[in-house]
Amino acid sequence: MPAMLNIVQTASPPPLASFSGVALDFGARRVLNRLDLEIGHREVVCVIGPTGCGKTTLLRLLTGLLKPTEGMVMRNGEPVAGPAADVAIVFQDYARALLPWRTVAGNISLALEAGQVPRSERQQRIDVLLRKVGLSAHAEKYPGQLSGGMQQRVQIARALAQEPKLLLMDEPFGALDAMTRQGLQDEMLKLVIESGTSMLFITHDLDEAIYLGDRIVALRTGPKPDQSSVARVFDVNLPRPRDQLATREQPRFLELRRAAFSFIQEGGA
Numbered sequence: 549m550p551a552m553l554n555i556v557q558t559a560s561p562p563p564l565a566s567f568s569g570v571a572l573d574f575g576a577r578r579v580l581n582r583l584d585l586e587i588g589h590r591e592v593v594c595v596i597g598p599t600g601c602g603k604t605t606l607l608r609l610l611t612g613l614l615k616p617t618e619g620m621v622m623r624n625g626e627p628v629a630g631p632a633a634d635v636a637i638v639f640q641d642y643a644r645a646l647l648p649w650r651t652v653a654g655n656i657s658l659a660l661e662a663g664q665v666p667r668s669e670r671q672q673r674i675d676v677l678l679r680k681v682g683l684s685a686h687a688e689k690y691p692g693q694l695s696g697g698m699q700q701r702v703q704i705a706r707a708l709a710q711e712p713k714l715l716l717m718d719e720p721f722g723a724l725d726a727m728t729r730q731g732l733q734d735e736m737l738k739l740v741i742e743s744g745t746s747m748l749f750i751t752h753d754l755d756e757a758i759y760l761g762d763r764i765v766a767l768r769t770g771p772k773p774d775q776s777s778v779a780r781v782f783d784v785n786l787p788r789p790r791d792q793l794a795t796r797e798q799p800r801f802l803e804l805r806r807a808a809f810s811f812i813q814e815g816g817a
């Protein structure tokens with residue numbers, strides 16, 4: 549008996565999310581293979597890889613909207629059964645993600661309505677969220693009246709309204725200009741770290757992955773039957789908080805950049 553108690557006491561909590569031995573086929577085509585990956589509590593994991601390698605598919609597996617062909621996708625040690633309120637998604641295509649006939653406040657309210665937050669509490673929650681993403685002055689505007697960066701902030705606020713444990717970001721800043729993008733990277737990191745949320749962040753941009761991530765997972769296209777979709781994992785090991793100038797000038801940043809670029813150029817991913 550004492551031995552058993554010991555096991556219970558020392559067992560670490562399950563990771564926030566995990567893939568073990570996951571494969572995913574679309575028809576006869578295997579998109580993901582032998583995928584093992586854990587996302588820890590308060591961890592930022594970035595996923596990179598060429599178009600079509602299965603990044604969005606990996607994210608959809610975590611939402612439970614897609615089931616693996618083989619293996620297990622788990623959250624908090626339980627198999628993912630379907631969409632959960634504590635998992636929020638931000639898409640690249642903000643124009644299609646927002647309802648054009650609802651105001652900024654109305655779009656954020658959607659998440660609160662879905663979460664059955666009482667009407668009397670919604671306004672205050674919306675105000676706090678708008679402040680967090682710097683849109684307090686734009687609550688009554690419609691998405692079409694906002695810049696791309698602002699629309700993306702609305703989507704982020706709507707995702708945060710869910711108070712997620714896990715934020716899934718699918719190339720969220722891919723359509724934005726470089727300055728807007730850097731601003732949003734910093735806002736996102738601040739919000740994620742403040743709220744203790746974990747984030748799976750998909751990006752095409754290697755520099756963005758290094759800047760944001762604790763770990764970078766590089767996926768390969770068309771894995772052979774005995775190959776894993778995960779071509780390489782990079783541990784970032786850069787201090788937080790990060791800074792657009794200082795972080796990007798650090799030897800560790802440059803070292804990672806060189807390693808990841810040459811890995812991709814050599815056809816590793």
Ligand SMILES: Nc1ncnc2c1ncn2[C@@H]1O[C@H](COP(=O)(O)OP(=O)(O)O)[C@@H](O)[C@H]1O
Nearest residue numbers: 574575579597598599600601602603604605606
């Ligand atoms: N619902 C689907 N049915 C059939 N094939 C799909 C489906 N979704 C994605 N695919 C294919 O699976 C591959 C991986 O897609 P995706 O995960 O969207 O790639 P990525 O996000 O890395 O660009 C692509 O070749 C894509 O065409």
Ligand SMILES: [Mg+2]
Nearest residue numbers: 603604605718
């Ligand atoms: Mg994609």
